[in-house]
Each structure stands twice: as C-alpha cells, then as structure tokens.
Amino acid sequence: MTQAAAGDFIRDAVRRDNEQQTYGGRVQTRFPPEPNGYLHIGHAKAITVDFGIAADFGGICMLRLDDTNPDTEQVEYVDAIVADIEWLGFHPAAVVHASDYFQTLYEWAEHLVTTGFAYVDDQDGETISAQRGGFGKPGLESPYRNRTPEENLDLLRRMRAGEFAEGSRVLRAKIDMQHENMQMRDPVMYRIRYSHHFNTGDEWCIYPTYDWAHGQSDAIEGVTHSICTLEFDSHRPLYDWYLGHLPLPGDQPRQIEFARLELTHTVTSKRRLKTLVDEGIVDGWDDPRMPTLQGLRRRGYPASAITDFCRDIGTTRTNSRQSIEALESYVRRELNRTAQRRMAVTRPLRLVLTNWPTDEGGAPVVEWFDIANNPENETDGVRSVAFTGDLWIEADDFAEVPPPKFFRLSPGREVRLRGAYLVTCTGVVKDEAGQIVAVEATYDPASRGGTSPDGRKVKSTMHWVSAQHAVDATVALYERLFSAPYPGERTGEPLDDLDHASREVLHAKAETALVDTAPGEVVQFERLGYFALDPDQPMLFHRTVGLRDEWAAIQRRG
RNA sequence: UGGGGUAUGGGGUAAUUGGCAGCCCAGCGGAUUCUGGUUCCGUUAGUCUAGGUUCGAGUCCUAGUACCCCAGCCA
Numbered sequence: 001m002t003q004a005a006a007g008d009f010i011r012d013a014v015r016r017d018n019e020q021q022t023y024g025g026r027v028q029t030r031f032p033p034e035p036n037g038y039l040h041i042g043h044a045k046a047i048t049v050d051f052g053i054a055a056d057f058g059g060i061c062m063l064r065l066d067d068t069n070p071d072t073e074q075v076e077y078v079d080a081i082v083a084d085i086e087w088l089g090f091h092p093a094a095v096v097h098a099s100d101y102f103q104t105l106y107e108w109a110e111h112l113v114t115t116g117f118a119y120v121d122d123q124d125g126e127t128i129s130a131q132r133g134g135f136g137k138p139g140l141e142s143p144y145r146n147r148t149p150e151e152n153l154d155l156l157r158r159m160r161a162g163e164f165a166e167g168s169r170v171l172r173a174k175i176d177m178q179h180e181n182m183q184m185r186d187p188v189m190y191r192i193r194y195s196h197h198f199n200t201g202d203e204w205c206i207y208p209t210y211d212w213a214h215g216q217s218d219a220i221e222g223v224t225h226s227i228c229t230l231e232f233d234s235h236r237p238l239y240d241w242y243l244g245h246l247p248l249p250g251d252q253p254r255q256i257e258f259a260r261l262e263l264t265h266t267v268t269s270k271r272r273l274k275t276l277v278d279e280g281i282v283d284g285w286d287d288p289r290m291p292t293l294q295g296l297r298r299r300g301y302p303a304s305a306i307t308d309f310c311r312d313i314g315t316t317r318t319n320s321r322q323s324i325e326a327l328e329s330y331v332r333r334e335l336n337r338t339a340q341r342r343m344a345v346t347r348p349l350r351l352v353l354t355n356w357p358t359d360e361g362g363a364p365v366v367e368w369f370d371i372a373n374n375p376e377n378e379t380d381g382v383r384s385v386a387f388t389g390d391l392w393i394e395a396d397d398f399a400e401v402p403p404p405k406f407f408r409l410s411p412g413r414e415v416r417l418r419g420a421y422l423v424t425c426t427g428v429v430k431d432e433a434g435q436i437v438a439v440e441a442t443y444d445p446a447s448r449g450g451t452s453p454d455g456r457k458v459k460s461t462m463h464w465v466s467a468q469h470a471v472d473a474t475v476a477l478y479e480r481l482f483s484a485p486y487p488g489e490r491t492g493e494p495l496d497d498l499d500h501a502s503r504e505v506l507h508a509k510a511e512t513a514l515v516d517t518a519p520g521e522v523v524q525f526e527r528l529g530y531f532a533l534d535p536d537q538p539m540l541f542h543r544t545v546g547l548r549d550e551w552a553a554i555q556r557r558g
Numbered sequence: 559u560g561g562g563g564u565a566u567g568g569g570g571u572a573a574u575u576g577g578c579a580g581c582c583c584a585g586c587g588g589a590u591u592c593u594g595g596u597u598c599c600g601u602u603a604g605u606c607u608a609g610g611u612u613c614g615a616g617u618c619c620u621a622g623u624a625c626c627c628c629a630g631c632c633a
Contacts (some may be wrong), residue, residue, distance in 0.1 A: 034633055069632060125631050134629050136560035170631055180561045182629050191631035210633045234562055234628045257563090259626095264569080270633095312582070314571050316564090319626050323569050326583045336596060343593090376596065407594065416592055450592050461592045526593045547595050 010049070010256055010315055014057055014225055023224040023251050027059030030223050031085070031092070032066045032214070035077035035198075037270035038285040038292045039084045041306070041327075045261035048310035050227055051090040062221060063092035067099050068213045070197040078198070080285070084293040088303045098213050099199045101220050105208050106160065108216060108246050109171060109189060113152045117245050118189060119145055120155035121172050128170070131177070132185050139177035139185045159192060162205045166192050171206075175241065183238045187211055215239040216246070218253040226253050229260040230317060261310065262321040266291045288534075288542040289478065289508055300522040300532025300544040302338070305330040328545040335522060335530045335544065340373040340380055343418060343463035343516040344525035346475065348392035350438040351409075351464065353423065356389025364388045366468070369449065371419040371516075385516045386469035387420045389443075392514055394527075397462050398439050400428060407459040409439065416461040418526075422447035463516075463526050470514035473539045475531055478508040510540075 018025050031050040033043060054061035063085060067073045082095060112118035121128065121144045133139035147155075159169055171190040179185055189212040194205050218226045226239075236255050243252045262268060267276075268291060276282045276290070286294035296306065309330040313322055357365045367387045373380040393409070402410040409415050414424040421443040429438040446453050450461070513525065522532045522544065529546035533539075 032633095036633085066633070072632080128631080129629075132629055134559075137629090138560095139629085167631070172631095182561080185629080188631050193631085207631090209631070214633090230563070231627055232633090236562095259564090312571085316571075318564055318571090320570065323583065326570070329583060332595090341593075372592095375592085405594095418592060452592095458592090460594080463593075524593085524595085527595070529595095547593080 008315055009317070010053060010225070010227060010258060011056065013256055014053060017224070017254075018057065026222075026224055027054055027057035028222055028224045029054045029059065029061045029227055030064045030218065030221065031061060032064045032098075032217075032228075033081055034066045034069070034072070035074060035081060036069075036072040037077060037274055038080050038294060040268055040270070040273065040290075040292045041263060041266065041296065042261045042268040042291075044088060044293065044306050045310045045313075046227075046229070047085060047088060047090060048307050049258065049315055051092075052311065053225070053227065059224070060093035061090075062094045062096055064217060064221070065095075065097045065099075065199075066210070066214070066217075067097050067197070067199055068208050068210060070193060070195040070207060073198055075198050080294065087293065087297060088307055096221070097199050098208075098217050099197060101213070101217050102200060102204055102208070104220060105213060105216055106206075109208075109212075110153060110156065111247065112173065112189075112245060113156055113171075114149050115245070116149055117174050118171055119147050119152045119174050120159065121145075121170050121186075122168070124167060128172075128188070132182065133177070135182070141177045142172070142186070145174065145177075145186070156190075159190065159206050160204075162194075164192055166194055168192065173212075173238075173242070175238075181234055181237055183211070183234050184241070187238060211235060211238050212242065215243050215253065215255070219243055219246075219248045219250065222250055223253045224251065226255045228255060228257055230257045230319065233257045257317065258315045259317055259319050261313070262319075263291070263324050263327065264321055265324045288476065288532075298532065298534065299542045300335070300530060301331050302334045305334040308334075331545050332530065332547070335524065337376055338374075339522045339524045339530055340520050341375070341524050341526055342519045343371075343385075343465055344473070344475070344528055345392045345394050345463070345465055345470070345514045346511050346528065347395040348514055349395040349398055349436070350467065351391040351393045351398075351423075352429075352438050352440050353389035353391070353443045354426065354440050355442045364390060366466075367420075369419050383517050385419070386466045387417075387464075388466050388468060390467045391417070391464045392467055392470060393439070393462060393464050397460075398425075398436075400436065408462060409441075409460070414458050416447075416450050416452075416458050417443075417464045418461050419450050420448075420464070421445075421450065422452060422458060465514045465516045470516065471518050471539075473513045473515045473519075473541060474510050474537075475513045475525070475528070475541045475543065476508055476510050477543050513541075 014027055017023055029050045031047050033039065051061045063082065065078055085092060109118060121142050123142060131140040131142060155169065156171055158164065169192060170188045172186045172188055175184045175186055177185050188209050190206040190208055192205060193207050196202055197204065239255050267273060273290060273292065277285055282289055285292050286298055288295055288299045309327050359365055368384045369387055370382040371385050372382055397408040399406050399410045409425050411425050411427060414422055416422050423441040423443045425439060425441045427440045428436050429440060431437050519533065522530065524530050527547060530544040531541035532544055533541055
C-alpha cells in the first residue's frame with residue numbers, strides 16, 4: 001500500500017526499471033485480448049493503459065490475440081478487435097497471435113520435460129482436480145508424477161502426434177503439490193483438443209493453457225512490462241517460474257496487475273454480452289444499447305471521450321466501480337463542443353400566432369431564419385429554418401396553470417421562440433372534451449430574430465418547428481445505457497438471472513420527433529440531449545447522453 | 559478453511575514518501591446565457607476500527623475489521 005499508493009504505480013515501476021536499466025531503458029507492452037467476443041468499455045481501460053504507458057516512455061505496444069483456446073475463438077472477433085483499437089486512436093506496432101508461437105512453446109515444453117520440470121499425466125480432469133486439494137488442504141501427487149524424462153518426452157511427442165484421445169492426457173509442470181498458492185500445484189500446460197483453430201488450422205491437436213502461453217509469448221516478443229488485471233495476481237509466481245526455467249532469448253518480462261474498470265449500470269462480462277447477442281435480446285454486438293465499443297460508437301460516443309475518461313480515472317490496485325455519470329460527463333464535454341444543434345419536438349402541441357400575416361392568396365407568410373448550428377463553435381455556421389404562424393412546440397413547454405418555478409409558456413406570459421420572435425400567450429383552444437388542442441399567441445414584429453429591442457427580458461427561450469416544414473425523425477430514448485439497476489449490482493453479487501436482468505437493463509423506447517431541419521451525424525436536440533444518427537436507418541437517432549436533468553432537479557426541490 | 563490483494567467525502571482518485579488532506583463526477587448556492595444546456599464563482603462532505611511511536615501520522619509500528627482474487631484440461 002505504501003508505495004503502491006503513489007500516483008500511477010505502474011508508471012513508477014517502469015520508471016524505476018528504466019533508472020536501474022533493468023531492460024536497458026526499453027519499454028514494450030502488449031494488449032492481449034482473447035478473440036472470443038467484441039471489445040467493450042472495460043477493454044478501453046486496458047488499451048489506454050497498455051498503449052499509453054508504451055507511448056509515455058517512447059516504447060511500443062503490440063496487439064496480441066490470445067488465441068490458445070480454439071473452441072471459443074473466431075476471426076470475426078479478431079477483425080472487430082483490430083478495428084476497434086484503431087477507432088479508439090491507438091496503433092499497434094504489430095498484430096500477432098499467441099498461436100504464432102505454438103512451435104517455440106512446444107520446444108520449450110520439451111525443454112521442461114527434458115530437464116525434469118514437466119510430466120505427462122494420464123489421469124482425467126476430475127481426478128486431477130480432486131488431487132489438487134483445497135484452500136488450506138495440501139494436494140496429492142499424481143501417480144504419474146515421477147516418470148522419467150525419456151518416458152515423458154515420448155508421451156509428449158505422441159500427444160502432439162495425435163495418438164491419444166481428447167482429455168486422456170495432459171502435460172503438467174512439476175512444481176509443488178503442497179504449495180500454498182493453488183496456481184503452483186502442478187498446473188496443466190497442454191491439453192489435447194481436436195479442434196480447428198482459426199489461425200493454425202488443424203496443425204495442432206495440443207493447445208497450451210493461458211499460463212503456459214502468456215509469459216512465454218511476452219518473452220518471445222520482447223515485452224518488458226506485461227500489464228494485466230488483478231485476478232492474475234496469484235498467477236505471477238507461476239509466470240515467473242516458467243520464465244525462470246526456460247532458455248529465454250532476452251530479458252525476463254515482469255507482470256504488473258491493476259484493477260479493471262467497472263461501471264455502474266453496465267454489464268461488462270463477455271459471457272453475458274454474448275448471451276444477449278445469441279438470444280437475440282439485442283440486435284448484435286454493435287447494438288447501441290450494448291457497452292461494446294461498437295455499440296458506444298453507434299451511440300455517438302467520441303473515442304476521445306472514452307480514452308480521456310480512462311486516462312483520468314487512474315490506474316490502481318483497488319477494486320472499484322466508477323459511475324456511468326462520470327463517463328457521460330466526458331461525452332457531454334466533448335459533444336458540447338462538436339455536436340450541431342437542432343430544435344426538436346417529441347410531444348407536439350400546436351402554437352398558433354393569431355397576428356401572423358398572410359399573403360395575397362390568404363396563405364400564411366413563411367419567413368426564413370438563419371440559426372447558429374452550434375453557439376459554442378461559430379465555424380459550424382448557420383442553417384436556414386422556416387417559420388410561420390403555425391408551429392409545433394413541446395407539450396411540456398406549455399402549462400395552462402403554471403406550477404411554481406415554471407418559466408415557459410402559459411397564458412399571459414411572454415417567451416422567446418429561439419432565433420425567431422418574442423411571443424405572448426393569449427389563450428388556449430379546447431375541444432368538446434376540454435382537451436387543449438392548440439395554444440394561441442401573438443408575436444412582436446419588433447423582436448425579429450429573437451431580439452428584444454427595448455431590452456425587456458423573458459425568462460425562457462423555447463424551441464419550435466414549423467408545422468409545415470418540420471422533418472420527421474425517430475429518436476431512441478434510453479436515459480442510460482443500462483438504466484435500471486440489476487440484481488446484485490450494489491453488492492457485486494454475480495448476475496444470475498440473466499434473462500430478467502437483460503430485459504430490464506436494456507429497456508429502451510423509440511419516439512417520433514419533429515425536427516427543424518435534417519440533422520447531421522451527431523446532434524444535440526436542444527433540451528432532449530445528444531443523439532447520433534443511425535447509419536443503417538436514416539432519421540433514426542440514438543440517444544448518446546442527456547443534458548443535465550434540469551426538470552427533475554426542479555421537481556425534487558418543489 | 560490456507561495464500562494473495564485492497565481500504566481516503568455519495569462515486570473515483572491524489573498527497574513532494576512523516577509536514578496545510580488536493581482534483582474529477584455527483585450535490586447544493588450564486589453570476590452569465592437566445593438551450594432550465596454551456597461557462598464562471600462559491601460551497602457541503604473524507605483518511606476502515608482500536609491502540610502506539612512522534613513536536614507532528616492518510617503515510618511508520620501493533621492488533622483487529624470489511625471487501626476482492628485463487629481449488630478449469632477458460633482467459
């Protein structure tokens with residue numbers, strides 16, 4: 001704790017290694033995902049750390065697909081992983097596979113056999129597992145543990161040659177069945193699997209386990225700092241043991257662990273996300289409701305917002321859960337600068353200007369206003385928006401009997417129609433049932449452009465669309481990526497009831513909206529929030545994040 | 559149950575290695591504003607517990623507590 005508490009403990013460690021010339025001042029890291037799913041927001045943290053540290057010290061970072069389990073891995077995932085890393089703005093020095101090293105790994109396995117540090121075990125998985133003992137209970141040695149190196153070498157070669165059935169034999173490291181660290185109780189190095197591998201095809205029928213592949217791959221590549229997540233902490237002694245018993249071509253890399261990123265209201269478990277996809281609960285890995293990088297990208301999250309967030313939350317060894325609001329604040333900060341504005345109405349209420357002029361033919365005059373696309377960024381220019389005496393406003397923006405602190409339109413009150421005119425409500429039109437069908441108002445011709453020539457103030461500026469000119473759009477509203485808390489979220493208990501949870505957390509609804517003009521890719525529908533245009537369905541917009549929830553705050557107060 | 563790891567406001571994270579507990583998110587208050595947005599200013603609130611060393615402890619010592627990880631031929 002004492003020294004680990006220092007600012008960024010990983011960079012401190014790297015700096016120390018540089019000062020002591022442990023690796024001759026060289027820094028090399030790697031990002032090693034297993035291609036068994038799409039990258040999600042949690043991976044963004046690891047990517048930011050791995051690539052960021054290499055960059056900070058003038059080193060390199062490679063992408064290594066950790067493909068030692070052919071049963072779960074696919075090229076589709078490889079392609080997505082490569083694309084997503086690029087999208088985040090990182091460029092791997094190389095894209096490699098753990099399977100590229102299968103031959104070297106095998107030769108090193110023979111080396112361990114020859115030197116008496118590995119043996120072939122003929123027992124099945126259940127037996128081996130039972131013999132491993134438990135916490136506080138020492139393990140039992142396998143009856144095959146003391147075979148001669150010659151016999152082991154013969155058996156290993158025959159394993160590799162495909163002479164034995166799946167599950168019938170494994171290669172194990174010969175370490176210590178009494179070791180207090182369970183990882184050191186003769187871990188399995190190779191298992192027999194007659195599966196097709198997406199990279200090596202049918203060349204191999206024995207596949208290395210994670211522990212037997214990972215550190216060795218690091219060493220082969222010349223990795224200096226192998227940064228991984230906290231759950232591998234107890235693997236570090238094994239990581240070092242393997243490397244310490246092999247004829248390495250260079251320096252021995254060191255493993256450093258940090259806490260993974262967890263977010264509230266967010267499922268970050270490839271297994272669960274895969275279930276959502278497989279069961280058709282979402283449309284795919286890139287469904288905008290998914291916390292995958294592709295889902296977030298479709299939602300309009302800027303890559304820089306994600307990486308800035310990951311950088312700023314820091315790297316520690318403390319298990320923690322960051323709030324989704326913190327991430328969203330980074331998204332809003334970026335989008336406030338870049339997103340164009342549009343006025344939009346989701347629950348239209350008619351607003352009629354009773355003193356609006358008509359032309360010779362009796363039709364209402366149409367007036368065009370240039371309205372800034374983004375007041376935060378003048379270079380975004382203006383758009384031309386049609387205005388007439390027949391408008392739609394948001395139903396929430398009118399109240400016949402205004403509650404306290406209601407600033408918008410109500411009888412007798414004057415507000416600004418953004419960029420157009422000041423209008424004063426003169427009355428309402430109701431149907432037989434007493435429902436309001438329209439609001440009537442008069443406009444002040446002297447306030448053209450929304451100015452107030454005599455300097456009088458109005459408490460509210462409202463958005464509007466011309467009934468005649470408005471563009472139809474659909475907006476998918478979800479307050480949050482996963483808006484509802486799910487079972488066990490607070491306590492960190494496992495999420496067992498996936499079906500229930502998925503349906504609840506992925507709730508979203510689509511609404512129609514009327515928009516002032518056709519918007520661009522990512523837009524702020526004023527007061528509704530930031531939305532991204534769906535590339536597949538023009539005029540369908542996914543909510544990125546909302547604005548600050550000002551209404552809720554007012555109601556809470558009152 | 560044995561081993562390992564971690565504890566700082568509501569959430570996250572710093573503290574020159576023993577010297578004014580700072581920053582971000584959230585909250586609250588105010589100013590500005592043609593978005594109840596943005597921006598700006600102010601503000602509430604914290605060192606897991608109990609002892610000890612010291613002029614001085616988040617930091618060092620002792621004892622405890624809580625949480626996380628490890629018993630896949632997954633990674």
